[in-house]
Amino acid sequence: xxxRHLFTFLTVVETGSFTRAxxxxxxxxxxxxxxxQALEQELNTPLFDRINKKILLTDAGRRLLPYAQEIARMHDxxxxxxxxxxxxxxxxxxxxxxxxxxSRLPDIIREFRNxxxxxxxxxxxxxxxxxxxxxxxxxxxxxxxLLPEEDDRDLHMxxxxxxxxxxxxxxxxxxxxxxxxxxxxLRLETILHTETGCLYRNxxxxxxxxxxxxxxxxxxxxxxxxxxxxxxxxxxxSFLPTMTVRRELEEGKLAALAWNDDNQRVCTQMVYHLKKxxxxxxxxxxxxxxTHAVRWRDEIGVGI
Numbered sequence: 001x002x003x004r005h006l007f008t009f010l011t012v013v014e015t016g017s018f019t020r021a022x023x024x025x026x027x028x029x030x031x032x033x034x035x036x037q038a039l040e041q042e043l044n045t046p047l048f049d050r051i052n053k054k055i056l057l058t059d060a061g062r063r064l065l066p067y068a069q070e071i072a073r074m075h076d077x078x079x080x081x082x083x084x085x086x087x088x089x090x091x092x093x094x095x096x097x098x099x100x101x102x103s104r105l106p107d108i109i110r111e112f113r114n115x116x117x118x119x120x121x122x123x124x125x126x127x128x129x130x131x132x133x134x135x136x137x138x139x140x141x142x143x144x145x146l147l148p149e150e151d152d153r154d155l156h157m158x159x160x161x162x163x164x165x166x167x168x169x170x171x172x173x174x175x176x177x178x179x180x181x182x183x184x185x186l187r188l189e190t191i192l193h194t195e196t197g198c199l200y201r202n203x204x205x206x207x208x209x210x211x212x213x214x215x216x217x218x219x220x221x222x223x224x225x226x227x228x229x230x231x232x233x234x235x236x237x238s239f240l241p242t243m244t245v246r247r248e249l250e251e252g253k254l255a256a257l258a259w260n261d262d263n264q265r266v267c268t269q270m271v272y273h274l275k276k277x278x279x280x281x282x283x284x285x286x287x288x289x290x291t292h293a294v295r296w297r298d299e300i301g302v303g304i
Contacts, residue, residue, distance in 0.1 A: 003075060005039040006068045008032055009047065013065060016055055066137070073138030088281035091120040095131040095143035098224055103243040104268060105144065108292050112285055119281045127197055135271055141282060144289075146241065146266045147199055158270045160293035164242040164300060165200060165266075167259035170234045171252065181257045183211035190236030191215040192227050203264040204239040228254065239264070243296075268296075 011021040012032065022029040040047050047061035057065065096105055101123060109121060126134070128145040135143050136154055149159050167181065175181055175189075186208065193215070194201045208215060219236065221227045227238045228245060232253055239259075248254040270289055276282070 001039070001042055003071065005035045005042075006071055007075075008035045009039060009061075009064070010068050010072055012036065012048070012055060013057065013061075018055065069137050069139075076138075087118070088116040088279070088284045089118045090279060090281055091122065092142070092281055092285055093122045093124065093140045094285075095124045095126055095134060095140045097128055097131070097144075097146060098125055098222075099146060099241050099244050100144045100268060101125060102224070103241070103246075104292075104296070108285075108289055111292075112288055115288075116281060116284060127195070128199065129197065132271060135273055138273065141276065142270060142272045142285065142289075145269045145271055147269055149267055149269075154274060156270075156272050156274050159267045160270055160289065161268050161296040161300060163266050163268055165204075165239060165261040165264050166242045166245055166249070167237060167239050167257040167261075168228070168231050168245055168249075168254045169237050169257050170231060171255050172234075173237070173255065173257075175237075175257050176255045179258055181259045183208050183213050186215075186237070187213055190219065192230055192236045192238040193217065193220045194224065194227065194238075194240075195220060195222050200239065200241065200264060200266050203266070207263055241266070268293075 008021065008025065008027075011025055012018060015021045015024060018029055018032045018036075021027075022032045025032070036047065043060065043064070045060040046058050047064060049056045049058055094105075105123070109123070112119070113121070124131075124134075124140065128147050131140065131143040131145060132152075132155065134140045144160075146163065147157075150157060169175055175185060178185060196217075205215065221230070224240060224244050227240065228248060230236065231238050232248075237257070242256075245254055245256075249256055270286065272282075272286070278286075
């Protein structure tokens with residue numbers, strides 16, 4: 001079984017198209033077709049169904065996929081081991097949700113780039129659950145997530161800092177003067193939500209639901225920046241990680257309500273595969289992230 005045939009198979013799965021796979025790999029489309037056919041002949045089973053011009057994995061293709069991904073990961077590790085030196089280089093694929101990509105990672109990435117300009121860095125956005133699975137499949141080297149502390153048999157999940165949450169409002173909202181905001185105060189309020197599946201949204205909604213408060217799910221945003229602008233415009237309230245709204249609070253553009261977030265906190269975690277080969281660039285980035293995490297904890301006033 002030729003490794004290049006497996007790499008082509010993975011690219012077709014990733015792109016969902018023989019044509020797009022050919023473009024990405026800089027092959028003629030006939031070469032992509034020939035390689036997939038050769039792989040199917042060797043395995044004596046079709047790997048793709050072609051239905052209504054769509055490429056779908058067969059059951060055999062789905063069974064092959066994790067093994068092909070593991071072979072590709074081991075190929076990359078072997079290449080990196082041979083090429084590696086003490087000086088960080090190569091490529092780092094990093095993933096993070098928008099909240100962390102905008103608030104926690106810029107300082108780390110800037111310092112890392114200044115120290116190691118020869119390292120190519122690719123930052124991929126996504127929700128935390130998807131990012132974890134991409135690390136598990138070897139598609140990303142390191143991801144940062146906002147999740148509860150937990151263990152995983154395949155992944156190293158390192159808590160960097162416990163994040164505080166803030167219930168934000170326009171500066172002139174009546175609840176700004178309330179000495180303690182309780183769930184019942186939100187019964188008639190419009191809540192601007194992050195996307196479905198967001199952990200801290202779920203924690204907030206569950207807390208309200210326990211008090212008989214059920215918010216309107218029709219106002220949902222994929223962008224935290226959009227949520228902040230809408231809150232400033234008086235469209236409603238929102239529950240966001242404090243790190244994402246610190247600047248607006250300091251500048252007096254948003255108000256923090258007196259809300260108890262003890263039951264709705266999450267942790268910023270650094271996640272990577274336990275079998276991941278730790279290249280010099282990988283190790284340097286991980287250590288730099290840990291250094292920055294010490295400062296984050298000092299700013300918040302908590303320890304790990």
